[in-house]
Amino acid sequence: MEETLIRVLLINPPALNTVIENPDEQGGEFLEADAFGDFPPLGALYVLTHLKEKTDHECLFKDCVAERTSYPRLREYIREHRPDVVGITSFTVCLVDACEVARLVKEELPGTHVCMGGHHPIAYPKEAAELENFDSIVVGEGEIAFTELVECLARGEDFTHIRGVYTRESIQPHLANPITDKRFLARVNVPAAYVDDIDALPIVDRSFIRHLRYQNILGVTKDLATILSSRGCPYRCTFCDVPIKSYRERSAQSVVDEVERCLMMGYKEFRFYDDLFNITEKKIVSLCDELDRRGLKIVWDFRGRVNTVTRESLARAKASGLRMIAFGVETGTDEGLKILRKGTTTAKVRKAFEICRELGILTVADYIIGQPFERSVEDVKRSIDFLIGLDPDYAQISVLKLYPNTEMYDNAVAKGVVAPGRWQDYSRSPAKDFVVDHWDEFLDLPTLVSLQKYAYRRFYFRPRYILRNVIQTRSLVEFRSKVNGVGKLLGKNLRLS
Ligand code: B12
Ligand code: SF4
Incomplete structure (x- = not known):
């Protein structure tokens, strides 16, 4: 036809x-x-x-x-x-x-x-x-x-x-x-x-969005491009439903072609949003080699796991403009990491953060409280102690949410913590007053939320932390967005006009 x-x-x-x-979440402290x-x-x-x-x-x-x-x-x-x-x-x-x-x-x-x-x-x-x-x-x-x-x-x-x-x-x-x-x-x-x-897919056409200013509170410029150098994640963490398990890498050439195209469009900063960016050291090094071969100086960051981090590969990446890494730390005990099937240990977490600190790479720790293995306020506070001891540059602390299609959610149903079929019912007839479930077997949600606020305040109000950030901030955009971001985190009216 x-x-x-x-x-x-x-x-x-x-x-x-x-x-x-x-x-x-409507209260401004979320x-x-x-x-x-x-x-x-x-x-x-x-x-x-x-x-x-x-x-x-x-x-x-x-x-x-x-x-x-x-x-x-x-x-x-x-x-x-x-x-x-x-x-x-x-x-x-x-x-x-x-x-x-x-x-x-x-x-x-x-x-x-x-x-x-x-x-x-x-x-x-x-x-x-x-x-x-x-x-x-x-x-x-x-x-x-x-x-x-x-x-x-x-x-x-x-x-x-x-x-x-x-x-x-x-x-x-x-x-x-x-x-x-x-x-x-x-x-x-x-x-x-x-x-x-x-690799055979055409490079994302950002002319569709170039008129829009995507900005991120952890960025340094107003011209941040997100980019993917791989797809999929073979790990099976129990709280995550990243749907594709097979890992496919793009070639360094193709990724850097995309970087060059973005630079020509005026983007200045790059965030690799792969599920798992640092699957091997070799991957990081070949990206850096390709950036250097083309004489490109860019500012970039990525989301990663701690267990493939080595001093050599990160030193190489730092020399090629790596500014920051967001690590999924999740929790503060080996027992907890094992239950989450995170495939790592607290010792490895500490080591990765130490290396970053030594090399001057900023760190973000993604953290989750309200886990099934936290049975008391003291357990949660102990986990927060680990985060404070780790001393990342930023922390994003969530209360565990039981998202659809995760093993954690299935476990919650099996244990009677949540009723079965809730997401299926919602998916059949979606309603905006649907409340996501949390693991409230031991601690109820108001307690978990107040612990979340406690953790944020403890983390961001440390004098040492504040001083370090003032010293490190490189531009007015960065300064303003940090103050806004931390203000939002802490529920204070700190917005700069
Ligand atoms: C980057 C990311 C974000 C970014 C950017 C999101 C964005 N605008 O794309 C940010 C940080 C903003 C984000 C926010 C959230 N995210 Co998010 N995010 C991701 C992440 C890590 C990568 C997404 C990605 O770019 N993938 C790569 C691209 C190539 O794949 P893709 O997006 O799936 O697109 C493919 C297909 O889905 C499909 N497709 C997509 N759109 C369309 C449209 C049409 C018409 C067609 C035909 C096909 C199609 O084709 C695409 C190309 O192959 C995924 C994990 C993952 N691996 O997917 C989680 C993920 C998508 N996020 C998730 C969640 C829950 C959230 C939040 C709700 C978290 C929160 N509580 O705030 C918010 C939602 C906010 C919002 N309303 O946008 C869940 C989604 C679960 C679900 N069943 O919906 C995921 C899977 C992670 C997880 N396991 O929890 N996220
Ligand atoms: S949390 Fe990260 S490492 Fe674990 S399965 Fe999801 S994407 Fe992979």
Whole structure:
């Protein structure tokens, strides 16, 4: 059949109706990952870039989170641009907003095909396929699958043969015969879209977002680009549902090509947002070699694990501009790390932070309290003591949330800490008053929240800490964002105008 050119819009929905992760979150004393700043939705951008490179269809992108787009404004945008296909990226916790966007599109343009991709359909394919107002869902990595879907729609052809693309009807046989695909978390049990060679994907087209200022409270400039040098994580920490388990690395050449392209667009700072950036020392060294070979001097940071950290590789990275590492420390005892299946020890954690301190690399410790093995206030305080002793430059301290599809959540159900099926019910009929469960077998949530505040205050109000930060701060942007960030962390009205 002949193909007509169509207009495709990808939307990152507003995050206005995120589920309640902590009853105190409206009180201004709550800080979570997203409060650290806005980040470009790279996954959706990868999908759109692929479509743009491989076809002649018109591609549009709307990041309602970064643009603070309201629903009335989004409605106007849809009316004005009249897309033929709308792709919506999704998080389970923001499902209400994804559904609201789909409803709005269908009200304005009933004939427009609406497709849901992103994390939610990976976590809950069955429930996602049955939602109203979506004509299809994509389970897994969407670049090739979504391009094929759009091509089929443009030709008026059936699309249900495409791997990972489902409708309410076409997913049914797979639900009756669930599969296991070792490349994904065991719960992803319908055939999912997967990209074997991530190096072959076109470099993310940031012209879709260059007008937006993504900023992060831990950054040094207003021109921060996030970037991925790998996909997947083979570890199986019990609290995490990173959906893809097979690890794929991009070549250093391809990553640095992307860095160069970003520099040409005016980006000055780079955050590697890989699930697991430092899988080996060799990976870090080859990236640095490639940066040096091209004479590029950049400021960069990454999220990493402590167990592959060596002095040599970090010294090499520091010399090539590495500014900061965010480590998933999680908890302060070996017993706890073992239960979380973190695959590391407190000694290794200490060593990694020591090396960073010696080399002048800033550190962030991601930390979780309210763990199933913390049975008393004293246990939590002991864990906080470890964090204080570690003395990272920043700490992000959360109360453990029982996210969908994690082993931790299943354990909580098995122990009767939470009722079964809560996320499935929510995924079938999302409601914005859904409250995320916590492990409250030993300590109730108000106690955990007050311990979280206690930990933040203890950490950030140490005179030594304050002095060190004043000395280290390099620019006004950095200073202002640090004060705002710490103000937000501590619930004080410290905002600088
Ligand atoms: C970077 C990151 C962030 C960043 C940036 C998020 C962003 N805007 O993209 C920040 C720090 C802001 C963040 C925040 C949060 N995050 Co986050 N984050 C990640 C992380 C580490 C990497 C995401 C990524 O870039 N992956 C790489 C890209 C290539 O993959 P991708 O995003 O999955 O995209 C692919 C597919 O999903 C699909 N796809 C995506 N969109 C679309 C759209 C269409 C139409 C189609 C067809 C396909 C498609 O194709 C893409 C390309 O292959 C993941 C872990 C992970 N490995 O996914 C967690 C993860 C996505 N985050 C998660 C959570 C829970 C959150 C928070 C809710 C945490 C919190 N309590 O605040 C918030 C949500 C805030 C918000 N409303 O945006 C969960 C999601 C679980 C779920 N079932 O929804 C994950 C899986 C981590 C975890 N295990 O807890 N996050
Ligand atoms: S917490 Fe980090 S190391 Fe553990 S499975 Fe998730 S991404 Fe991998």
